[in-house]
Amino acid sequence: MTETKHGHDHAHDHVKAPKEASEATRRANEAVLGRLPFGDTADFEDARRGFVADLPRQLLSASGRKLYDLDEYDFLKSEAAPPTVNPSLWRQARLNLITGLFRVTERIYQVRGADISNMTIIEGRSGLIIVDPLTVTEAARAGLELYYAHRPKRPVVAVIYSHSHADHFGGVKGIASEDDVKAGRTSVIAPNGFMEAVSGENVIAGIAMARRAQFQFGPLLKRGPRGQVDAGLGKGITRGTITLIPPTDLIVKPVESRVIDGVEMVFQLAPETEAPAEMHMFMPEFGVLNMAENATHNLHNFCPLRGAVVRDPRMWSKYLAIAARDYGPKSEIMIGQHHWPTWGRSKIADYLAKQRDLYKHIHDQSMRLANLGYVPAEIAEVLDLPPELQGEWALRGYYGTVSHNSKAVYQRYLSWYDGNPSNLNPHTPRETGKRMMRYMGGSAQAVAQARADFAAGDYRWVAQVMSHAVFADPENGEAKALLADALEQLGYQAESATWRNAYLYGTQELREGLAKIPGVNAVARDMVTAMTTDLFFDALAVRLNAQRATGKRAKINWVFTDTKEKLLLNLENATLTHMMGESAADADATITLARATFNKITTKETTIPAAMQAGEIKIVGDASKLALVFGALDEFKPMFEILTPAPERP
Numbered sequence: 001m002t003e004t005k006h007g008h009d010h011a012h013d014h015v016k017a018p019k020e021a022s023e024a025t026r027r028a029n030e031a032v033l034g035r036l037p038f039g040d041t042a043d044f045e046d047a048r049r050g051f052v053a054d055l056p057r058q059l060l061s062a063s064g065r066k067l068y069d070l071d072e073y074d075f076l077k078s079e080a081a082p083p084t085v086n087p088s089l090w091r092q093a094r095l096n097l098i099t100g101l102f103r104v105t106e107r108i109y110q111v112r113g114a115d116i117s118n119m120t121i122i123e124g125r126s127g128l129i130i131v132d133p134l135t136v137t138e139a140a141r142a143g144l145e146l147y148y149a150h151r152p153k154r155p156v157v158a159v160i161y162s163h164s165h166a167d168h169f170g171g172v173k174g175i176a177s178e179d180d181v182k183a184g185r186t187s188v189i190a191p192n193g194f195m196e197a198v199s200g201e202n203v204i205a206g207i208a209m210a211r212r213a214q215f216q217f218g219p220l221l222k223r224g225p226r227g228q229v230d231a232g233l234g235k236g237i238t239r240g241t242i243t244l245i246p247p248t249d250l251i252v253k254p255v256e257s258r259v260i261d262g263v264e265m266v267f268q269l270a271p272e273t274e275a276p277a278e279m280h281m282f283m284p285e286f287g288v289l290n291m292a293e294n295a296t297h298n299l300h301n302f303c304p305l306r307g308a309v310v311r312d313p314r315m316w317s318k319y320l321a322i323a324a325r326d327y328g329p330k331s332e333i334m335i336g337q338h339h340w341p342t343w344g345r346s347k348i349a350d351y352l353a354k355q356r357d358l359y360k361h362i363h364d365q366s367m368r369l370a371n372l373g374y375v376p377a378e379i380a381e382v383l384d385l386p387p388e389l390q391g392e393w394a395l396r397g398y399y400g401t402v403s404h405n406s407k408a409v410y411q412r413y414l415s416w417y418d419g420n421p422s423n424l425n426p427h428t429p430r431e432t433g434k435r436m437m438r439y440m441g442g443s444a445q446a447v448a449q450a451r452a453d454f455a456a457g458d459y460r461w462v463a464q465v466m467s468h469a470v471f472a473d474p475e476n477g478e479a480k481a482l483l484a485d486a487l488e489q490l491g492y493q494a495e496s497a498t499w500r501n502a503y504l505y506g507t508q509e510l511r512e513g514l515a516k517i518p519g520v521n522a523v524a525r526d527m528v529t530a531m532t533t534d535l536f537f538d539a540l541a542v543r544l545n546a547q548r549a550t551g552k553r554a555k556i557n558w559v560f561t562d563t564k565e566k567l568l569l570n571l572e573n574a575t576l577t578h579m580m581g582e583s584a585a586d587a588d589a590t591i592t593l594a595r596a597t598f599n600k601i602t603t604k605e606t607t608i609p610a611a612m613q614a615g616e617i618k619i620v621g622d623a624s625k626l627a628l629v630f631g632a633l634d635e636f637k638p639m640f641e642i643l644t645p646a647p648e649r650p
Helices: 023-033 042-048 070-077 087-095 137-148 178-182 194-203 206-217 313-326 345-371 376-382 402-414 429-439 443-455 459-472 477-493 497-512 525-530 533-542 595-602 608-613 624-631
Strands: 002-004 051-053 058-060 066-069 100-105 108-112 119-123 128-131 156-160 187-191 240-242 249-251 255-260 263-269 279-283 288-290 333-335 554-560 565-572 575-580 589-593 617-621
Touching: 023 087, 023 477, 042 087, 058 137, 066 070, 066 137, 070 087, 087 497, 100 137, 100 333, 108 137, 119 137, 137 240, 187 194, 187 255, 194 206, 194 525, 194 533, 206 497, 263 313, 279 313, 313 345, 333 345, 345 376, 345 402, 376 402, 429 443, 429 459, 443 459, 443 477, 459 477, 477 497, 525 595, 533 565, 533 575, 533 595, 554 624, 565 624, 589 595, 589 624, 595 608, 608 617
Parallel strands: 128 156, 156 187, 187 249, 288 333, 554 589
Antiparallel strands: 002 240, 051 100, 058 066, 100 108, 108 119, 119 128, 255 263, 263 279, 279 288, 554 565, 565 575, 589 617
């Protein structure tokens, strides 16, 4: 188990006060009020429907560390948006603050607001079926305790993971134990490919993804009208302990039915949609359709700002259409694992049809424009939703946006390269910045020009040019300050919570520098334990520093006593490769140990020398070859430069 540490305790020390909204930003945000149907309050009624009880306002860890604090969002009680927040985003942020325990229908409850995701609780014949136990154990436990305070206390007999993102499984040990799962008292059900998806996304790119997520979710921003107001899907990700219990039952066929503790559940696989492994659930007895995270009350991401393998919106739309066809006519209530439910067959049918067309429209029009010769930046500039969809609150870009989703579609089909040879091998941002400033007559001239553009409200251009200036000279305080000011105003205008967080966190880093946060393991211990040995060594190879490994060779047999696995690890040509099930008679060394010991080494619970001294590792042959391999591995740091140049030689 690993406790997530986002550095929140250190984030606000000596932070310079954010600035006011400029006149241009005020005008831009006021214009939003005339474009969207703010008189429609149906979502607020739906979000409050079935309310049972409030969440605790604060959640603390066992050591007294604050994990979330809903009181930090008291500023959202005002119905009118301040000038520093897009009114549309303000509305969504207020909806996401309607939190607590809710009765969806007889025997189905949801906990909303304890985390960015929902925990759905279904009352079976003898116990509880829980769909998605949130991100961290502390939040999941608090949610279940809130339920128990108002409903009979019965055991958890089944846990269902709707898909492979951590906010839908990480809190599992807060509501279920490994002992109960191993004994068969609790089953764990997930879509096919769940473990592969969990390991792949969270391990190979774990450090980079965690760093970029700071910009997407804004955990280091102060909550407030000039800081973090929301995350689109919910208030934000709760800190705490991430865990994982591997599934005991996989849904493999496109559609499968299970009777779980007396409750019939029909599972519809929807792979390569919002997650590589995802599924919808229909419960005929209750007339409830659970769309997991494929139909939420906002436009979702085709590729999130934190990074991911680009999703397939074409198939996403198809799976929405199938769900609407097969389950919509039988559904009285539609729920998701974010946001609030939708009641009534006609509303569900309309909602799903528009969600279906939302994803298909962006996909098709992005590729239509690509086939007309438009490049990603041009597509993002001209593409918008049709008038029939623009006024729908559930389709607004609070999380994903039409702009960056269109670029993701292009990338999925045509790669990062826009086809223009001028862009095939550009200089690095640092070298581009230096040359750009020279062409502009120097940084002083560029800054002077940018100040005039800032006064005119052209913040996009100011940010673009001043970024070049900062990369040309990271010590240029004037350029850095003007870039921060431009990003701040862009954040204040953004309808997307993720764009706002990215802009405002960029502003904060430029003004204050990198936050000093504790070193963390990017991968939770339970994920390391659940990872296949094959993927384990793939992840190890990503850490090989080619410069330190140049000219070095090693061939090592690995034997894992507890899993009965063996593999051959080869270092050659500054590359680390391995073959599962192989061993070599001419290997430099043979390492014998338990996979459990290797897990502890990876999570820094022990070291190789300590494990050898304890007799947990046996090495036959040249032990220096093991030291050679591990000595050539990089240790990734949780914080690295994004807004200024990276080191020139990695």
